[in-house]
Amino acid sequence: MRLFTPQAMREADAKAVGLGYPSLLLMEAAGRAAARAVLERFAGRRVAVLCGKGNNGGDGLAAARHLALAGAEVRVFTALEHAGDALHMRQALRAHGLEAEPLERWQPRPGEVVLDALFGTGLSRGLEGFWAELVGRVNAAACPVVAIDLPSGLPFEPHVRATLTLALAGLKREHLFHPARAACGEVLLAGIGMPARALERPDLPELLTPRAMAALLPGRPGDAHKGSVGRVLVAGGHAAYTGAPVLAALGAHRAGAGLVTVAYPAELRLNLPLESVRHPLESWSAGALAGVRAEAAAVGMGAGPLAHAAAEAVLALRLPTVLDADALRPELVQAYVREGVPAVITPHPGEAARLLGGEAGAVAAEPLEAARALAERFPKVVVVLKGGPTVLAWKAGEGLEFAVNTTGNPAMASGGTGDVLAGVVAALMAAGLPPWDAARLGVYLHGLSGDRRGRVGLLAHELADALPEARAALERGEVRAFWAWGSPPGSARG
Numbered sequence: 001m002r003l004f005t006p007q008a009m010r011e012a013d014a015k016a017v018g019l020g021y022p023s024l025l026l027m028e029a030a031g032r033a034a035a036r037a038v039l040e041r042f043a044g045r046r047v048a049v050l051c052g053k054g055n056n057g058g059d060g061l062a063a064a065r066h067l068a069l070a071g072a073e074v075r076v077f078t079a080l081e082h083a084g085d086a087l088h089m090r091q092a093l094r095a096h097g098l099e100a101e102p103l104e105r106w107q108p109r110p111g112e113v114v115l116d117a118l119f120g121t122g123l124s125r126g127l128e129g130f131w132a133e134l135v136g137r138v139n140a141a142a143c144p145v146v147a148i149d150l151p152s153g154l155p156f157e158p159h160v161r162a163t164l165t166l167a168l169a170g171l172k173r174e175h176l177f178h179p180a181r182a183a184c185g186e187v188l189l190a191g192i193g194m195p196a197r198a199l200e201r202p203d204l205p206e207l208l209t210p211r212a213m214a215a216l217l218p219g220r221p222g223d224a225h226k227g228s229v230g231r232v233l234v235a236g237g238h239a240a241y242t243g244a245p246v247l248a249a250l251g252a253h254r255a256g257a258g259l260v261t262v263a264y265p266a267e268l269r270l271n272l273p274l275e276s277v278r279h280p281l282e283s284w285s286a287g288a289l290a291g292v293r294a295e296a297a298a299v300g301m302g303a304g305p306l307a308h309a310a311a312e313a314v315l316a317l318r319l320p321t322v323l324d325a326d327a328l329r330p331e332l333v334q335a336y337v338r339e340g341v342p343a344v345i346t347p348h349p350g351e352a353a354r355l356l357g358g359e360a361g362a363v364a365a366e367p368l369e370a371a372r373a374l375a376e377r378f379p380k381v382v383v384v385l386k387g388g389p390t391v392l393a394w395k396a397g398e399g400l401e402f403a404v405n406t407t408g409n410p411a412m413a414s415g416g417t418g419d420v421l422a423g424v425v426a427a428l429m430a431a432g433l434p435p436w437d438a439a440r441l442g443v444y445l446h447g448l449s450g451d452r453r454g455r456v457g458l459l460a461h462e463l464a465d466a467l468p469e470a471r472a473a474l475e476r477g478e479v480r481a482f483w484a485w486g487s488p489p490g491s492a493r494g
């Protein structure tokens with residue numbers, strides 16, 4: 001499944017029509033789905049449908065007919081300039097004896113649900129004048145708002161703030177990325193019968209889905225032993241940060257590592273899991289790690305000023321490595337590129353800005369572009385740009401792979417959750433997954449654990465402890481994407 005842009009969705013629409021699929025069927029399905037969403041969530045409530053002049057308005061006109069046919073009390077307000085499919089929908093509404101009023105006449109009524117079908121993906125600039133004022137009135141009315149495709153006005157200001165948004169045919173950037181995502185409220189996806197072939201777009205970012213991620217889970221053969229399912233080396237720690245390597249070790253254990261060895265400065269007292277192997281060091285000298293048995297490593301967590309030496313000592317082992325926290329320095333990542341050692345980097349926006357030489361705010365505002373820039377700066381290195389949502393990028397050869405995570409929530413914005421992730425990704429690489437697969441699955445599972453425990457006040461070690469159950473649920477096929485209709489509690493949230 002891919003993350004669409006308005007332009008890519010217009011192309012999908014044209015491709016469907018090129019395949020012989022009538023566009024009116026798509027609009028009819030969109031209207032039917034919107035009516036269903038309103039009826040399921042707001043049974044028995046009166047509905048005011050506000051329809052714009054484009055195809056989003058056409059979806060609204062179709063929805064109004066289906067709402068009326070289902071027995072709902074509906075008022076329809078519409079722009080008058082319809083053409084094409086939307087005009088057919090207005091005629092269909094009229095054929096059922098339903099007359100629309102001009103939009104200017106809409107006044108909110110207490111308790112009524114507003115179905116926002118003013119604008120969808122068709123805007124190229126912000127709303128002004130009458131339309132901006134109308135959006136202001138929708139937001140000021142104390143009514144639940146169901147938005148068709150997008151809350152009207154997005155991605156610009158002003159825009160409608162919806163309770164529920166019904167994404168049509170595919171998810172768009174606004175359904176996942178802040179600040180637009182906050183305006184969408186809950187997001188549901190309606191397939192609207194778009195032929196799968198019309199949606200095939202390998203050039204667009206992959207959205208991590210439960211099914212695709214379950215397929216990546218490394219097996220656990222009956223004759224597994226602790227040396228066969230992946231051994232992880234965690235290297236980090238410094239006087240001020242003794243928790244970080246411990247949390248990375250915990251993440252690796254909980255993600256299924258057979259053995260976890262933690263290398264750290266000998267003067268530290270680390271409160272390591274009983275199960276971890278201790279490897280205290282007098283210094284991070286070359287050869288300090290000789291003899292450590294591992295198939296993958298994670299370095300940098302809490303390493304402070306010792307990160308450079310620690311990363312170089314780990315590089316000498318030539319293991320697939322997660323570079324995190326203090327090891328996220330351009331010269332260290334370049335050393336992995338130069339040596340051809342597989343690496344995953346896991347920066348948050350501040351660390352990404354340090355790697356790119358920019359501002360954290362600019363990275364957070366345009367995470368897709370920042371992840372792309374990092375992947376191009378460090379070829380063959382898998383980039384995990386953490387945030388809500390986390391974006392992954394990887395320049396394997398000529399092309400660029402791109403993925404966007406669909407799990408995780410703001411409760412995870414708490415110290416140490418990133419350290420857990422480093423351990424998780426290292427454990428999955430140690431289990432034999434290629435770095436791109438380990439990074440995608442690791443990020444997905446980490447967010448899924450957060451969603452299953454997702455309360456403000458979540459501690460990083462609790463997130464790690466929730467990993468086995470999250471993994472088991474994914475393996476059993478019990479996880480549903482946040483956009484799936486009827487998602488049970490504990491499903492992945494975007």
Ligand SMILES: NC(=O)C1=CN([C@@H]2O[C@H](COP(=O)(O)OP(=O)(O)OC[C@H]3O[C@@H](n4cnc5c(N)ncnc54)[C@H](O)[C@@H]3O)[C@@H](O)[C@H]2O)[C@@H](O)CC1
Pocket residue numbers: 009010012013026027030052053054055056057058059118119120121122123124125126127128131148149150168169192194
């Ligand atoms: N797969 C698809 O692409 C499908 C799309 N459909 C619907 O079609 C929508 C897109 O339809 P359209 O491309 O007609 O676009 P919209 O309906 O979002 O809006 C286009 C209209 O808004 C006007 N407009 C643009 N910018 C404006 C501004 N700043 N101020 C005031 N008016 C402005 C345009 O002149 C045009 O009349 C989707 O969001 C979806 O709801 C569905 O009907 C079914 C299938």
Ligand SMILES: Nc1ncnc2c1ncn2[C@@H]1O[C@H](COP(=O)(O)OP(=O)(O)O)[C@@H](O)[C@H]1O
Pocket residue numbers: 348386387388389390407408409410411412413414415416417418419420421446
């Ligand atoms: N608002 C949010 N929505 C989803 N995930 C979030 C959000 N805030 C933080 N996270 C996740 O929490 C983790 C935080 O990692 P990081 O910033 O490195 O923390 P630390 O350095 O304290 O370990 C990342 O995996 C990130 O994706």
Ligand SMILES: [K+]
Pocket residue numbers: 056116117118119120147148149150151152
């Ligand atoms: K809309």
